[in-house]
Amino acid sequence: xxxxxxxxxDQGTSSSRAIVFHRSGTVVxxxxxxxxxxxxxxxxxxxxxxxxxxxxxxxAREALAASGLAAGDIAxxxxxxxxxxxxxxxxxxGRPIHNAIVWQDRRTEPLCxxxxxxxxxxxxxxxxxxxxxxxxxxxxxxxxxxxxSGAHIAAAQGELAFGTVDSWLLWRLTQxxxxxxxxxxxxxxxxxxIRHNVWDHELLKALHVPDSxxxxxxxxxxxxxxxxxxxxxxxxxxxxxxQQAALFGQACFRAGLAKNTYGTGCFMLMHTGPALHASSxxxxxxxAAQPTTTPxxxxxxxxxxxxxxxxxxxxxxxxxxxxxxxxxxxxSVPDSGGVIVVPAxxxxxxxxxxxxxxxxxxxxxxxxxxxxxxxxxxxxxxxxSAALLQAMAKDAAxxxxxxxxxxxxxxxxxxQFQADLLGIPVVRPQVTETTALGAAYLAGLAAGVYAxxxxxxxxxxxxxxxxxxxxxxxxxxxxxxxxxxxxxxVAP
Numbered sequence: 001x002x003x004x005x006x007x008x009x010d011q012g013t014s015s016s017r018a019i020v021f022h023r024s025g026t027v028v029x030x031x032x033x034x035x036x037x038x039x040x041x042x043x044x045x046x047x048x049x050x051x052x053x054x055x056x057x058x059x060a061r062e063a064l065a066a067s068g069l070a071a072g073d074i075a076x077x078x079x080x081x082x083x084x085x086x087x088x089x090x091x092x093x094g095r096p097i098h099n100a101i102v103w104q105d106r107r108t109e110p111l112c113x114x115x116x117x118x119x120x121x122x123x124x125x126x127x128x129x130x131x132x133x134x135x136x137x138x139x140x141x142x143x144x145x146x147x148x149s150g151a152h153i154a155a156a157q158g159e160l161a162f163g164t165v166d167s168w169l170l171w172r173l174t175q176x177x178x179x180x181x182x183x184x185x186x187x188x189x190x191x192x193x194i195r196h197n198v199w200d201h202e203l204l205k206a207l208h209v210p211d212s213x214x215x216x217x218x219x220x221x222x223x224x225x226x227x228x229x230x231x232x233x234x235x236x237x238x239x240x241x242x243q244q245a246a247l248f249g250q251a252c253f254r255a256g257l258a259k260n261t262y263g264t265g266c267f268m269l270m271h272t273g274p275a276l277h278a279s280s281x282x283x284x285x286x287x288a289a290q291p292t293t294t295p296x297x298x299x300x301x302x303x304x305x306x307x308x309x310x311x312x313x314x315x316x317x318x319x320x321x322x323x324x325x326x327x328x329x330x331x332s333v334p335d336s337g338g339v340i341v342v343p344a345x346x347x348x349x350x351x352x353x354x355x356x357x358x359x360x361x362x363x364x365x366x367x368x369x370x371x372x373x374x375x376x377x378x379x380x381x382x383x384x385s386a387a388l389l390q391a392m393a394k395d396a397a398x399x400x401x402x403x404x405x406x407x408x409x410x411x412x413x414x415x416q417f418q419a420d421l422l423g424i425p426v427v428r429p430q431v432t433e434t435t436a437l438g439a440a441y442l443a444g445l446a447a448g449v450y451a452x453x454x455x456x457x458x459x460x461x462x463x464x465x466x467x468x469x470x471x472x473x474x475x476x477x478x479x480x481x482x483x484x485x486x487x488x489x490v491a492p
Contacts, residue, residue: 003075004023005022005023005075006021006023006075006444007020007060007077007234008078008080008436008437008440009060009078010081010242010435010436011052011166011169012082012242013104014034014037015032016032016035016058016059017031017032017436018030018031018056018060018062018064019063020063020066020074021440024459025431025437025441025459026431028067029066029067030433031059031063033055033058033059036048041107043106045101046101046102046105048099048100049087049096049099050096052100052165053169057172057229064230070232071233072232074234075444075449076236076238076446076449077234077235077443078236078237078239078439078440078442078443078444079169079170079238079240080239080242080435080438081239081242082102083241084135084188085100085101085137086100086101086137087162087164087165088151088155088162088163089160089163089171090154090159090160090161091159091160094171094172097154098144098148101143105134107143108142111142111143112133112139120203123202124203125278127192127195127200127202128187128190128192128194128203129284129286129287130190130284131284132190137162137188137190137191138191138203138207138209139207141189141209142207152208155210155212160212160213162214163181164181164188164241166185166240166241167185167215173227173229174224174225174236175229180215180217180218181215181218182219182241182290183218183220184288185239185240186215191207191209192287194286194287194295195276195295199211219290219291220240220248220289220290221237221290222446223235223236223237223446235446236443238439238440238441239442240289240438240439243261243435244269244287245434246259246267246269246435247271247438248289248438248441248442249433249434249437249440250405250438251456251457252270253271253453254271255271255272255273255396256270256271256396256397256399257399257403258389258403259402259403259404259434260388260389260403260418261405262307262381262405262406262407262409262414263406263407263408264305265302265303265305266307266381266385267300267301268300268301268388269288269299270298270392270396270399271296271298272288272298273296273297274294274296274297276295277395277396280395281392282391283300283391284299284300285298285299285300286299286300289438289442291453299392299395299396300350301349301388302349302350303349303381305343305344307381307406307407307408308343308345309341309378309380310323312343312377313373313374317370319374320374326377327413329370329375330374330375332371335375336363336379337365338363338365339361339368339375340361340362340363340376340379340485341360341377341379341380342359342486343359343377344359345359350391351388351391352387352486354490357489357490361373361376378411379417381414382418382421383421383478386421386422387482389422390479398424399424400424400425401424402422402426404418404426405429405432410428410432412464416469419467420470421479422468423472423475425467427466428465431461441456
């Protein structure tokens with residue numbers, strides 16, 4: 001009998017999840033478990049690698065049990081993961097030599113400043129598509145090698161392995177037999193030449209990172225190995241960083257298709273096909289999930305504070321008791337009354353890239369209420385995302401529609417305002433678990449469950465389409481007011 005179920009392991013920043021999908025893309029069962037966030041110093045964020053592994057293993061077993069399926073019924077496993085988070089471990093013992101340094105961690109900014117002063121910014125941009133920033137893995141690797149006793153020598157002697165979270169899970173699932181990653185995760189290290197899909201030896205030398213620690217790089221849809229930890233052998237046949245996996249799960253397989261994930265932050269990716277577009281408007285060029293060895297690319301923009309602004313309304317302002325209340329509060333007023341919230345709590349990401357600016361509320365009047373602030377906070381998510389799509393249109397080409405996913409995409413008020421600002425339809429799919437779904441699809445392709453991406457595109461179904469209703473002149477006025485508020489916030 002043909003196997004028609006897939007298991008997706010979705011290892012995120014705050015929790016590990018596992019979802020069993022039917023080949024049709026429908027969810028059969030799921031499980032989720034949070035794990036500790038470790039903050040050794042202000043600006044530092046770490047995870048315990050063993051907690052990552054154990055939580056992911058446990059939820060995989062729970063989801064399988066809940067599905068009523070046995071391991072022998074699963075065609076393949078797909079892995080998707082928080083990107084850039086950096087681990088190093090001993091190849092012989094399998095034990096990590098330090099906690100995982102999370103993508104949010106800012107401890108390596110002094111090293112990044114040195115690299116910029118050395119004139120490496122253009123080299124990094126040209127080879128990797130990235131900007132020099134602590135966000136990416138390269139300087140995190142260097143920090144661990146510099147601060148763990150004996151690490152440099154052990155690395156030089158080939159005794160250590162580096163990996164992003166996908167590589168760590170693959171190593172553990174295969175019990176140390178496979179040390180590999182995929183192109184989408186490799187492209188987030190700031191050490192990978194995305195034009196030629198190879199590690200960049202000039203950058204490795206500049207960062208003093210020996211190539212002996214690096215994983216092999218494979219396409220995102222590839223039989224990496226197999227695991228026997230669930231009672232029968234299951235191939236591990238798909239891997240991609242979370243945002244590239246979501247782009248794939250949204251069936252954005254060709255140039256011009258774009259998705260926006262509304263989570264704690266917002267991550268917008270536009271597929272650019274086989275053409276590498278260097279951004280002139282504050283975006284990052286990255287490798288898309290690649291089903292074959294043929295390079296495919298995307299433009300990416302990151303909003304640091306998306307759904308987190310709702311958490312701030314709840315926990316900071318105490319305007320709401322629960323996040324689910326924000327839409328009703330925002331809808332209790334007809335508009336924001338001229339109030340604009342710029343939620344630069346940790347600086348502004350793309351396309352502004354200003355790490356020093358902090359949040360502001362502008363346009364307050366005597367008649368302003370907490371409902372106006374709540375509505376403005378929701379609108380700030382759409383304003384920031386609209387700025388990203390405008391930058392993408394300038395770098396590549398306008399998009400016809402924006403596909404959306406993530407927790408905040410269930411907010412109809414936000415989605416309608418997003419469509420109004422953009423002037424294009426905003427489309428919410430029936431299955432919003434697109435990150436895990438993308439990993440499952442990649443695994444299914446390699447395992448022969450699907451014939452190709454045309455079959456996957458045919459599985460995509462929309463749940464609701466939000467059509468723009470705001471006159472374009474009024475939308476332009478609203479964006480101009482947002483831009484003015486941003487300028488006020490960043491002014492010295």
